[in-house]
Amino acid sequence: MAYRSSTNESLPVRIVLIVVAVLILSLFLLLPLAAVFIEAFRNGYDVFIAALTDPVAMSAIKLTLFAAAIAVPLNTIFGVSAAWIVTKFRFKGRSFLLAMIDLPFAVSPVIAGLVFVLLFGARGWFGPWLGEHNLKIIFAVPGIALATTFVTFPFVARELIPLMETQGSDQEEAAVTLGARGWTIFWRVTLPNIKWGLLYGVLLCNARAMGEFGAVSVVSGHIRNKTNTLPLHIEILFNEYHSSAAFACAALLALLALVTMAIKSLVEHFTGHQAGGAAK
Amino acid sequence: MKRSSFLSLALATVALVAIPACKPKAVAAGSGTRLLNVSYDPTREFYEAVNVAFKKKWAADGKGEINIEQSHGGSGKQARGVIDGLEADVVTLALAGDIDVIAKEAKLLPADWQSKLPQNSSPYTSTxxxxxxxxxxxxxxxxxxxxxxxxxxxxxxxxxxxxxxxxxxxxxxxxxxxxxxxxxxxxxxxxxxxxxxxxxxxxxxxxxxxxxxxxxxxxxxxxxxxxxxxxxxxxxxxxxxxxxxxxLAEPPVAVVEENAKKHGTAELAKAYLEFLYTDEAQDLAGQNFYRPRNEKIAAKYSNELPSIPLVxxxxxxxxxxxxxxxxxxxxxxxxxxxxxxx
CATH class of the missing domain: 3.40.190.10 (Periplasmic binding protein-like II)
Incomplete structure (x- = not known):
């Protein structure tokens, strides 16, 4: 063996541990995934295609992509700025900012949704003003984009902060001594150092944005062709006894996740098995 | 350096709040007048059929193409949604109490809404x-x-x-x-x-x-x-x-007058609910296992929907x-x- 084992557990212990891990993985991850795809194709390929090309499903897919297209760039900008500020500087309220970034992870999505109803609902804080200006947020597309953005807020920042923390600001400081200015340093020094970590964060953010159910369900209003995202559409189909169609859409969503994971693995491969490491 | 990063954080925050808020009609496209029917859970199949029939009739009367949108969920939850700003033109809920709440809390329709249409505003019953x-x-x-x-x-x-x-x-x-x-x-x-x-x-x-x-x-x-x-x-x-x-369950229907006024759909909303009392819609109710109010049509379905003592x-x-x-x-x-x- 090329490597010496770093642990000294006996063989039976190792076998038991491996078996337990494989068992749990199969039960909780592989089996449900397989079930989704089997159910989706149970009534044949035609049913699968028909379920996805149905106009209601198409509009749900479009809305899901649209919400992700708003949430992901916003959170990318936010994530990079927040990670930059938190790791390159020491200032008052820094740990408070760090805690705030984690907030969307900590609160239940349902509460996130309800908070938006409380703020922007017809009887919410800003409801009367929005009503007067004929702006609709809740039970309309902006609310869905907003809820999605909120829930996926921390992904990019959380990915970058540890990475930038370990990198320190030596290179930036060197750049300053050579006369570089803010943006130049960001584009030529910082960004190249974090790009794989950033990509990884963006991918995770995107996967979650497309899959979000709870917060979006609260602010959606469930209007067909209008405010139904793909996850909500799956629930409706299931409730209407269109099981195969529901699983067809679920399979599409799972597929999107799998593609994301595949790209993620590729990214890891390129970074030499470091989770978004500094090596190019 | 410090300033520019603060700037980008500020920009990101502004964008976060502003961009979604300025796009109220991003995905709203399509033709014709829209009517949103906020309904309760088991009416999906019934209103699917009614909407097809009504659209056909509305177009045949030369009043143009319309688009009827549906939202379904638990009746109480749906009422809550309408109060919070789900802009229903008509509500077709499971019980009068839920529409009463909309009238009371959000004042979107008059308190005497139930007298606006025949038979307690319930075009079909169930049990x-x-x-x-x-x-x-x-x-x-x-x-x-x-x-x-x-x-x-x-x-x-x-x-x-x-x-x-x-x-x-x-x-x-x-x-x-x-x-x-x-x-x-x-x-x-x-x-x-x-x-x-x-x-x-x-x-x-x-x-x-x-x-x-x-x-x-x-x-x-x-x-x-x-x-x-x-x-x-x-x-x-x-x-x-x-x-x-x-x-005897009487699921009532009502025009959400304030919303309909705002959308310019008052006439359409009223016609839509009145359509539920026509022979055609009553028959659809029977086909979807609701008890039609129209006695002649109800008689047609009396084998399937037997009469039992009802409070x-x-x-x-x-x-x-x-x-x-x-x-x-x-x-x-x-x-x-x-x-x-x-």
Missing amino acids: IVFVVRKGNPKGIKDWSDLIKDGTQVITPNPKTSGGARWNYLAAWAWANKEYGGDEAKTLDYITKLFKNVPVLDAGARGSTTTFAERKIGDVLLAWENEAFLTKKQFPGETEIVYPSLSI TVDKDFGGWAKAQKAHFDDGGTFDKIYSRGK
């Missing part, structure tokens, strides 16, 4: 029946069988579901009659009944899925139309049992406002059965 497994293995025949040990009853949560409130009142009416109006004994019966409920879903459709698809429970308390639909969707798996006494909310519970307060509001009898401990 509450039992759905049991094929062959009725537990021998469930009447309300008294529901509190037996080892019988699992599936019903949605009366706090969120209209159907569940009808279920609850039907059970209450039977027990009240059975125990000669003794309220303590009636409450005791209801407590025992809910002790047998393993899952409280938020809406009627959720309960049906729990019973029929996930195969939980021995008996489902359901809308009559939902019971027939289950029989159709899961052929040979369920049977319908009519109890000795049930309740009414108005006569036996003093109207929805009173029933809601006594049973379902905070501190009502439903809260009592849970505070008494399971």
Whole structure:
């Protein structure tokens, strides 16, 4: 063996541990995934295609992509700025900012949704003003984009902060001594150092944005062709006894996740098995 | 350096708030006038059929193309949505109480909305029946069988579901009659009944899925139309049992006047609801296992939808406002059965 084992557990212990891990993985991850795809194709390929090309499903897919297209760039900008500020500087309220970034992870999505109803609902804080200006947020597309953005807020920042923390600001400081200015340093020094970590964060953010159910369900209003995202559409189909169609859409969503994971693995491969490491 | 990063953070924050907010109609596209019908759970199939027929008629009358949007969910939840700004042009909910709340809390329609259309603004009625497994293995025949040990009853949560409130009142009416109006004994019966409920879903459709698809429970308390639909969707798996006494459920419809005014759909919304009283829509109601109000058309479906003794909310519970307060509001009898401990 090329490597010496770093642990000294006996063989039976190792076998038991491996078996337990494989068992749990199969039960909780592989089996449900397989079930989704089997159910989706149970009534044949035609049913699968028909379920996805149905106009209601198409509009749900479009809305899901649209919400992700708003949430992901916003959170990318936010994530990079927040990670930059938190790791390159020491200032008052820094740990408070760090805690705030984690907030969307900590609160239940349902509460996130309800908070938006409380703020922007017809009887919410800003409801009367929005009503007067004929702006609709809740039970309309902006609310869905907003809820999605909120829930996926921390992904990019959380990915970058540890990475930038370990990198320190030596290179930036060197750049300053050579006369570089803010943006130049960001584009030529910082960004190249974090790009794989950033990509990884963006991918995770995107996967979650497309899959979000709870917060979006609260602010959606469930209007067909209008405010139904793909996850909500799956629930409706299931409730209407269109099981195969529901699983067809679920399979599409799972597929999107799998593609994301595949790209993620590729990214890891390129970074030499470091989770978004500094090596190019 | 410090300044520019602060700047980008500020920019990101502004963008986060501003961009989604300025795009209110990003995905809204399509042609013609829109009408949003916010309805309760089991009406999906019925309104799907009604919308097709109404659109055809509206176009044939030379009034142009229209687009009818549907939203479905537990009746109470839907009412809550309309109050919070879900801009329904018409509501077609499970019980008058839910529309009363919209009128009271959000003032989107007048308090006397129920007198605007014939027959209490209920173009179709229904009742509450039992759905049991094929062959009725537990021998469930009447309300008294529901509190037996080892019988699992599936019903949605009366706090969120209209159907569940009808279920609850039907059970209450039977027990009240059975125990000669003794309220303590009636409450005791209801407590025992809910002790047998393993899952409280938020809406009627959720309960049906729990019973029929996930195969939980021995008996489902359901809308009559939902019971027939289950029989159709899961052929040979369920049977319908009519109890000795049930309740006349009048799901009402109303134009949400303030919203319709705002959208310029007042005329369309009114015509849409009036269409529900036409022979064509009444027949569709019958086909979807609702009891048509039109007696001639109701007669056509009397074999499928047999007449059984029915109590009414108005006569036996003093109207929805009173029933809601006594049973379902905070501190009502439903809260009592849970505070008494399971």
